[in-house]
Amino acid sequence: MSLTLQASALRDQVASIIAAAGSSAIEAKQVADNLVLANLSGHDSHGVGMVPRYVDAVAEGGLKPNSSVAVKLDIGTMLTLDGQRGYGQVVGVQAIQMGIERARQHGSCIMTLGNAHHLGRIGHFAEMATAQGLVSMHFVNVLSRPVVAPWGGGDGRFGTNPCCIGIPLAGAEPFLLDYATSRVAQGKMRVAHNKGERVPPGHLIDEHGRPTDDPGVVVVPQSNGLFGALMTFGEHKGYGMAIACELLGGALTGGGTWHRPADTSRTVLNGMLTVLIDPAKLGTQASFDAEARAFIDWLRQSPPGAGFDAVQIAGEPERKARAARQVEGIWVDDATWGEIVAAGAKVGVAIG
Numbered sequence: 001m002s003l004t005l006q007a008s009a010l011r012d013q014v015a016s017i018i019a020a021a022g023s024s025a026i027e028a029k030q031v032a033d034n035l036v037l038a039n040l041s042g043h044d045s046h047g048v049g050m051v052p053r054y055v056d057a058v059a060e061g062g063l064k065p066n067s068s069v070a071v072k073l074d075i076g077t078m079l080t081l082d083g084q085r086g087y088g089q090v091v092g093v094q095a096i097q098m099g100i101e102r103a104r105q106h107g108s109c110i111m112t113l114g115n116a117h118h119l120g121r122i123g124h125f126a127e128m129a130t131a132q133g134l135v136s137m138h139f140v141n142v143l144s145r146p147v148v149a150p151w152g153g154g155d156g157r158f159g160t161n162p163c164c165i166g167i168p169l170a171g172a173e174p175f176l177l178d179y180a181t182s183r184v185a186q187g188k189m190r191v192a193h194n195k196g197e198r199v200p201p202g203h204l205i206d207e208h209g210r211p212t213d214d215p216g217v218v219v220v221p222q223s224n225g226l227f228g229a230l231m232t233f234g235e236h237k238g239y240g241m242a243i244a245c246e247l248l249g250g251a252l253t254g255g256g257t258w259h260r261p262a263d264t265s266r267t268v269l270n271g272m273l274t275v276l277i278d279p280a281k282l283g284t285q286a287s288f289d290a291e292a293r294a295f296i297d298w299l300r301q302s303p304p305g306a307g308f309d310a311v312q313i314a315g316e317p318e319r320k321a322r323a324a325r326q327v328e329g330i331w332v333d334d335a336t337w338g339e340i341v342a343a344g345a346k347v348g349v350a351i352g
């Protein structure tokens with residue numbers, strides 16, 4: 001049965017499952033809060049639908065509850081951290097808190113985080129940094145399944161490698177650009193497949209490398225046992241950005257790159273390169289504030305194009321979704337809810 005739940009009720013249900021899967025009450029709450037915030041932000045692909053995967057990853061031994069980041073190097077302006085396969089919602093927050101502290105002290109910080117389990121919405125970390133007045137840039141790779149095809153290639157070779165840039169704006173909400181470098185997020189294909197929907201052309205190739213509109217090709221194994229693949233956004237340019245994320249988020253962090261055939265593991269590891277900058281320490285704070293504000297005002301004066309109400313800046317759709325879903329609740333489709341109930345049953349929690 002599908003249902004609409006208020007955020008607080010959904011948080012409690014998810015926290016009970018994560019706790020039963022081995023996490024402390026504090027960790028379970030942190031994971032649940034983060035996942036429900038993704039749903040509130042309109043990104044169901046990175047919300048509570050991830051719970052079954054997390055439960056399986058813990059059982060597999062690929063996700064280690066109650067882990068903390070290990071510091072491999074700390075020279076103030078550079079931090080090298082290892083997530084030790086802990087929940088990304090926990091080790092990612094620990095890592096970004098350390099990076100924010102160093103950037104406030106020294107003016108900037110280059111932080112690498114390898115071996116974090118799924119970091120969820122990368123924008124969460126940029127929101128933490130921009131709330132402290134910092135610019136933040138994130139390049140992330142995904143060690144899970146090679147679900148995205150290279151430009152000009154016919155099968156999946158790397159993950160949905162997200163990229164995120166957060167920029168604080170004086171007296172206004174921040175610019176918060178946060179997206180997968182695949183044409184769409186893999187999780188959105190799971191949601192579309194669960195809803196029985198088709199997707200527009202240009203998003204997917206099937207297991208033979210042919211264009212398709214069936215999201216199932218990247219969700220369930222096809223007749224020959226293989227999966228199809230997602231395409232990158234922006235043709236060769238998005239493809240280049242995806243590769244930069246793999247090289248920076250995977251190779252430079254020490255977390256590793258993907259270079260092997262797909263397997264059936266449920267574990268999802270992320271590597272993330274983060275660059276944090278304090279405009280105040282850079283000496284350009286006053287002109288940054290004025291010029292950024294002037295440019296955003298100028299953008300907003302653009303008349304609406306056909307089919308649009310107004311120009312928006314990145315971060316606005318998520319803030320609008322939060323305001324609406326806080327009131328209306330969060331709708332969870334049948335298949336996703338069924339998977340969450342089954343995940344609860346695996347760890348002895350009856351929900352529904």
Ligand SMILES: NC(=O)c1ccc[n+]([C@@H]2O[C@H](COP(=O)([O-])OP(=O)(O)OC[C@H]3O[C@@H](n4cnc5c(N)ncnc54)[C@H](O)[C@@H]3O)[C@@H](O)[C@H]2O)c1
Nearest residue numbers: 119120121122160162176177178179180185312313314315
């Ligand atoms: N942890 C992982 O392994 C992983 C992997 C892939 C994606 N993700 C996450 O998935 C989430 C969803 O990614 P996605 O690619 O589906 O996002 P998306 O395609 O919905 O794009 C989102 C970005 O575009 C902006 N945007 C949307 N509409 C806009 C408009 N009309 N005008 C201006 N800006 C607009 C949003 O504010 C946001 O910055 C992200 O939070 C990403 O970090 C995580």
